[in-house]
Amino acid sequence: MSEPEILIEQPNNRGTLYAIVEQDDRAAYFYLYPSELLTTKYSPRPCWLRNLQPAPEKKDVAAMKEGMAPMLEASYCNHPEGKEPLEKERITFVWMEEGDGAAVLYDGEILGVIPGWSLYKDEHAVAYAADCIGAGDDDRLMPLGKRGVNVLYGRVDQAIAFWNEWTEASSQTWGILQDKYIHAYEAAFGTIQQYYAIDGGQWPPMALGKFEKEGIIYLVTMGVGIRPMPWVELLYSERAPGFRRMELAMACSKKDFTDKEVMTMAGIMSGLADRPWKQITWLGEGHTISSDELPAPFESLVVSAALYDGPSIELPELYGDKVNLYWLSPITQLEREFAHHKPNAGYDLLEKMINNNINHVVTKRAELSFS
Incomplete structure (x- = not known):
């Protein structure tokens, strides 16, 4: 297993949270990390994005025991044979207006969303991924689904319009x-x-x-x-x-x-x-x-x-x-x-x-x- 590489990192408007995409030779992940001053109050939130190798049939316990981010099981991802690695130049972040949640985009399309409300309580620690097609036992990763069905598409669109207005x-x-x-x-x-x-x-x-x-x-x-x-x-x-x-x-x-x-x-x-x-x-x-x-x-x-x-x-x-x-x-x-x-x-x-x-x-x- 190779060491994960950070492809892109960006703080929110006040530097209280950091959005990061990293990948090794097995999987790519999106994370929200609290700043050092807030580490006792909030925990990092992960969002699987894609497998880069053939997916395991069962939970990737071996990777977790090694302290590595696990690949998603074959029955829950739409590419059981694996996908090509992410290219950093094609990745962008969109922060929600509150600054407590974010989405990661690839060529302008949503790959994953960690909503703000997932930050506050462990029972709400859920992320949504475009390439996820089913939820596991712990329900910490959910399918993003289709536009028009999942309201998070609208929230991300709203955030993009908001930042564009204030930037332009x-x-x-x-x-x-x-x-x-x-x-x-x-x-x-x-x-x-x-x-x-x-x-x-x-x-x-x-x-x-x-x-x-x-x-x-x-x-x-x-x-x-x-x-x-x-x-x-x-x-x-x-x-x-x-x-x-x-x-x-x-x-x-x-x-x-x-x-x-x-x-x-x-x-x-x-x-x-x-x-x-x-x-x-x-x-x-x-x-x-x-x-x-x-x-x-x-x-x-x-x-x-x-x-x-x-x-x-x-x-x-x-x-x-x-x-x-x-x-x-x-x-x-x-x-x-x-x-x-x-x-x-x-x-x-x-x-x-x-x-x-x-x-x-x-x-x-x-x-x-x-x-």
């Missing part, structure tokens, strides 16, 4: 979207006062707008929702379009916070804007995030759309999805501990906050009591 005319696309955001925010909070780029020169373009109305400083993001968040497709399934895109907002009372404190909170928001993709996670109603930069006695933030009590804000839909505007409200250690004392207790915390007349406007308030 990104400045024009962003300019149109940026105007829609600013118009929506100005309708609620008045003329924008300051505009800060918060993308660090990386794609996608993201910004934070500062507004002021009736003694309240409003800080709102733009462009975060261009990317759908990881995890959400697995957690919400067919309801995912209502939860996978977000923007962040914060409203600070000028009576309670200095300009320096407000800008510190703006900095916290800027860091959170990229969190789902840098950590392969997601943000939603009732989630909490710790921060040692908040003014005392606060030490965390709770995420909520329900806290908002103000004029309607009509954010633009993105790729047919609703964009949720999540307000960040500082909470104390005791309040955060309450939000974690049982599953989904973040909803209980928000309900208690609303019942105590705490809304989206951040003030220096008394700590809630839980006795």
Whole structure:
């Protein structure tokens, strides 16, 4: 058995996962590997692509004992006599918009897909291969099947169109979207006062707008929702379009916070804007995030759309999805501990906050009591 050769390697947009195609003299495989910082959280995901030699009749246990990638059994592949080796110049990757899944193409045709939701739980660790025609006992490899039957074809097509749009005319696309955001925010909070780029020169373009109305400083993001968040497709399934895109907002009372404190909170928001993709996670109603930069006695933030009590804000839909505007409200250690004392207790915390007349406007308030 020859040592496997890496034919092509490519990171996703934030370098959290790496797509690799490698082959030895027996088989070719596609893998997604987590970055070094995420190896304790996520495991590598394999996808068999083709056999290069005649397929074994039974599971290729001998190869696995040698620490080699196994060939697929003859009854499960469409080329039992083997195929020619892959040529690296003909291979390309397409990352899903979330950055947690990818497809490998050969001469523009899909060879294999590792969907994002396969990353999160071992029971969902499934890959799909074009040359696979049946599933084995562990069901870790499935046939990709035909276009029009397997929805993954549509997902890959959608991802290709998405990246083409942002590659070919990104400045024009962003300019149109940026105007829609600013118009929506100005309708609620008045003329924008300051505009800060918060993308660090990386794609996608993201910004934070500062507004002021009736003694309240409003800080709102733009462009975060261009990317759908990881995890959400697995957690919400067919309801995912209502939860996978977000923007962040914060409203600070000028009576309670200095300009320096407000800008510190703006900095916290800027860091959170990229969190789902840098950590392969997601943000939603009732989630909490710790921060040692908040003014005392606060030490965390709770995420909520329900806290908002103000004029309607009509954010633009993105790729047919609703964009949720999540307000960040500082909470104390005791309040955060309450939000974690049982599953989904973040909803209980928000309900208690609303019942105590705490809304989206951040003030220096008394700590809630839980006795």
